[in-house]
Amino acid sequence: MEIKSNKIDGANAIIEATILREVIDANLEKIAKELAKTASIQGFRKGKVPIAIIKKQYGEKLVQDAEAEALRDVLSKGLEELNITNDSLIGEPNISKFDKSDDKIEVAVKVAMRPLIELGDYASMITEFDKPVISDADVEKRIKELAESQAPLKDIARNRKMKDGDTAVIDFEGFVDGEAFEGGKAENFELRLGSGQFIPGFEDQLIGVKRDEEVEINVTFPAEYQAKNLAGKEAMFKVKVNGIKVKDEVTIDDELAKKMLPGQDDATLEELTKQVKLQMENEELSKLYNDELKPALLETFVAGINFDLPEFVVDQEIDMALNKKAQSMSEDEINVLRENSDKLEKLRETFREDAQRSVRATFIIDALAASENVKVEEQEVMQTIYYEAMQTGQDPQKAYEQYKDSGYLPAVQMSMVEDKVLSQLLNSKIKEA
Template sequence: MQITTNKIDSANAKINAAITRGTIDANIESIAKQIAREAKVAGFRKGKTPISAVKKQYGERLVQDAEAQALRDLLTAGLKEMAIAADSLIGEPNITKFEKDDNGINVEVVIATRPAITLGDYAAMVPEVSKPAIDDAAVTARIEELASAQAPLVNVDEDRALVSGDTALIDFEGFVDGEAFEGGKAEGFSLRLGSGQFIPGFEDQVIGMKKGDEKTIDVTFPENYGGAKLAGKPAQFKVKVNAIQMKEAVVINDELAKKMLPGYDDANVAMLKEKVKEQLESEAMSVKYNDELKPALMETFVSAFAIDLPEFIVEQEMDMALNKKAREMSEAELEELRNDAEKVKAMRETFRDDACRAVKATFIVDALAKAENVVVNEQELMQTIYFEAMQMGQDPAAVYKHYQESGYLPAIQMAMIEDRVLSKLLNDKIKEA
């Protein structure tokens, strides 16, 4: 077997080989002898089967196994010649040529390996992170918001108009084309103004009414309203305000602190403000990290590092992007593409730059994760998917199984690793406000 190797770069290589007829025949003989020793063939005792009987029974399968063995041998030999470790391969080797003739088989195998990445002083590329400054007014506002959400409603005795934030106890009845419709009537209904519970425009017209007022409100049901009979229809609602309620006034004192910090026996206003301030800082940092710092840092790394990219992975990424685009196209657009191969090819090529960036980012994150000892094991991956599924009201086991069967788990795991790596690098550069 004659082998020629070509190590294109640190991520791509080719092996060309001429597998002779003699090599295939020798492999057939070897495999047949092994089968003769181990297999049970009808009419013969185990281990006593003649080679000729094995060849007759297994025929074409022997040839296929012999060719497969030759391919494995040439791959092993080629990797050894190029000093490429088998565990550095990415994906399965791609057989791009397999031409058989009477003399044997001409083969070309394309392989991809994990590219070499020299990170250097990557920590120096991470900017200093300023911890957000949270003022006392923001802390007080959050405490009042949290306390108000749990505060009871109290009746407003003064003679005043309803304002946004109030709760109105109302009777109403709705009419379309002068006729009352099913589900359009209620008595003593509690409506918090500004909540968006009702049809757009309804709450705005209740604002300004007083206790005892009656009014006819004109609105139009949205086009996408659930009931087909009402969707897009103009309607009139007869409304009467029976009472006005508002949240009980919040008093920030030690008693409130004890209610809001049940795990702390010595809770007081100062502790409550400190805990709320920490929460606000965490929320602000999370927004800053996700919307600004992490994307910018990833872009810095992608621009800074020069990496050889495994070509077949880039091609796979382009194919996925093309398929996603196709799912968003109309049937007419798809039909046009089916009849124009060159247009499909041109469209696919438009995804190359983004595909290269995505693949490059993946390898950078992988290298950084190794340098920073960041891992996400299978248990953590499952826990994250289960938790998010429960938050969405979905069956966690079913969601996990769907991701598993669709091949999404590696991508989710890599996204988690990227998030942890970037967070760790940024956390190391935090300075107090």
């Protein structure tokens, strides 16, 4: 058996071989003898089945097994020649050629390897930046907003026109095409004007209305409204204002701090101010990281750290992008691609650059995480999914099981690793004001 092995680059290799007919025959003979020891064939005692009968009974299956064993031998010897360990392989070997004739089989097997990544002095690629500054006025405003959010509502004594921020206590009933519709009626409903709780335009038309007044409000349901029978329809609401409420005034002092910092009996306004300022700084820093610094830093690494990419992984990424694109295509468009391989290949190539960037970024993050000793355990992934599920009112356990069954847990874990490692690198470059 002739084997020729060649490393294409640091992440791809090809193993070519000529498997002679006698190798296949020898493998087939060996497999048939082993099978004869255990096969149960009517008319013969177990272990006493003649080889000729085994060959006749299992025929093509024996040939396939013999060829598969020869391929495994080709792969094993080829990897040994290339000094490639099984641990460094990525994905399954790809048989790119299998030309079978009477006396031999010409084969070519492509393998992908985990690339060797030289990170170099990656810390020097990170630019220093100023920590976001939160003014005292911004902190005072936030504390006031927090205080007002907890303040109780009270009826206003003077019957004035309503304005943005007031809470209207209303009776209403909605009509579409002159007919009342289900769920469009309520009494003494408390609606804060400007909250965006109702259909766009509804709250605006209550501004300027006084207590005990009755008005008609005309709006249009959004095209994507959840109730399909109302989506995009024009509606008229009869509304009566029963009362107007505003937030009661709250004194901003140490007593407020104790309410807003439960468990801290000695809480003071000064301590509350410190904590609110820290929270606001973290919010601004998080926004800066996610909107600007992290994407820019990853692009810098992708552009500045060069290594060979496994073709197999890039092709997988292209296939995923192609499948996603197909979901938005019409059946006629998909049929055109099925019938025209050149057009399909041309479309595939439009995704190659983004796929290469994505694969390169993934390997870089993996290497950086190892260098920075950043890990995300499965328990941490579970806690993150649980928290997000609770935030959106879902069952945490069911949400986790859905991620698990869909095979999305590794992607979530990788995303968390990326977030952690980029944050850790950026944290080292913060300049205090």
